[in-house]
Amino acid sequence: MSISPLHDWNLAPSEAIALQKRLASRVERADRLEPVRHLAGVDIGFEQGGEITRAAVVVLAWPPGASGEFEPATLEIVEQVVHREPTRMPYVPGLLSFREVPAAVAAFDELTVWPELVMVDGQGIAHPRRIGVASHLGLWLDLPTIGVAKSRLCGRHGEPGPARGDWTPLVDGPEDEVIGAVLRSRVKVKPIFVSPGHRVSLPTSLAWVIRCLGPTKLPEPTRLADRLASRRGRVG
DNA sequence: GCGACAG
DNA sequence: ATCTTGTCGC
Numbered sequence: 001m002s003i004s005p006l007h008d009w010n011l012a013p014s015e016a017i018a019l020q021k022r023l024a025s026r027v028e029r030a031d032r033l034e035p036v037r038h039l040a041g042v043d044i045g046f047e048q049g050g051e052i053t054r055a056a057v058v059v060l061a062w063p064p065g066a067s068g069e070f071e072p073a074t075l076e077i078v079e080q081v082v083h084r085e086p087t088r089m090p091y092v093p094g095l096l097s098f099r100e101v102p103a104a105v106a107a108f109d110e111l112t113v114w115p116e117l118v119m120v121d122g123q124g125i126a127h128p129r130r131i132g133v134a135s136h137l138g139l140w141l142d143l144p145t146i147g148v149a150k151s152r153l154c155g156r157h158g159e160p161g162p163a164r165g166d167w168t169p170l171v172d173g174p175e176d177e178v179i180g181a182v183l184r185s186r187v188k189v190k191p192i193f194v195s196p197g198h199r200v201s202l203p204t205s206l207a208w209v210i211r212c213l214g215p216t217k218l219p220e221p222t223r224l225a226d227r228l229a230s231r232r233g234r235v236g
Numbered sequence: 237g238c239g240a241c242a243g
Numbered sequence: 244a245t246c247t248t249g250t251c252g253c
Binding site for chain 2: 043044045046091092093094096099100121122123126127132133134147149150151152153154193
């Protein structure tokens with residue numbers, strides 16, 4: 001499957017910021033998704049001191065199947081791809097997408113099964129210019145995306161309740177605009193930050209992340225991609 | 237000028 | 244993100 005490029009990725013910081021401001025208006029915050037049959041998780045890892053970028057995509061079947069009587073539902077892995085390429089940009093807070101999206105898009109290019117929804121390791125609109133890596137990737141792939149981050153980039157929030165599934169809004173700006181949710185995905189564990197990426201609302205984003213929660217703090221799509229990208233899990 | 241700062 | 248030993252808990 002080929003994806004048409006929308007711009008050149010080797011930009012100076014000021015140019016990247018200007019581009020984000022233009023692209024932000026194209027990010028859709030209302031639900032516009034097809035029935036989900038395949039869900040994907042994406043994450044990027046690095047090798048050789050950061051010289052090599054590893055993009056991992058894991059495609060899971062939906063709905064989940066029961067692994068057996070009294071066993072929890074399991075998300076079956078339909079396909080996995082690992083794409084390696086030279087790293088092109090350093091990490092700059094707020095400009096993460098310019099470093100990670102190219103490799104992620106290349107990995108999606110190798111998929112034979114196209115998902116209807118994607119969970120990305122990082123922020124969606126919970127970003128200074130409302131276009132984090134999840135939103136940016138969604139724009140490029142023209143797919144609904146949800147951002148699932150392990151820590152905060154911007155915004156204010158209170159402490160979510162102690163129960164699994166408890167959450168509190170993440171707000172930002174002078175008007176306290178709601179840009180995401182701080183979700184307690186596991187009891188007694190630091191919460192995760194969920195935000196709409198592209199073509200998905202916050203309620204829908206939260207619903208999907210919660211229904212994909214497995215035994216660990218991260219939802220299964222992101223957890224599996226994380227494992228693959230950091231070469232802990234199976235080989236690519 | 238002084239912090240804060242996804243991965 | 245990645246580099247890394249030991250340690251706490253189910």
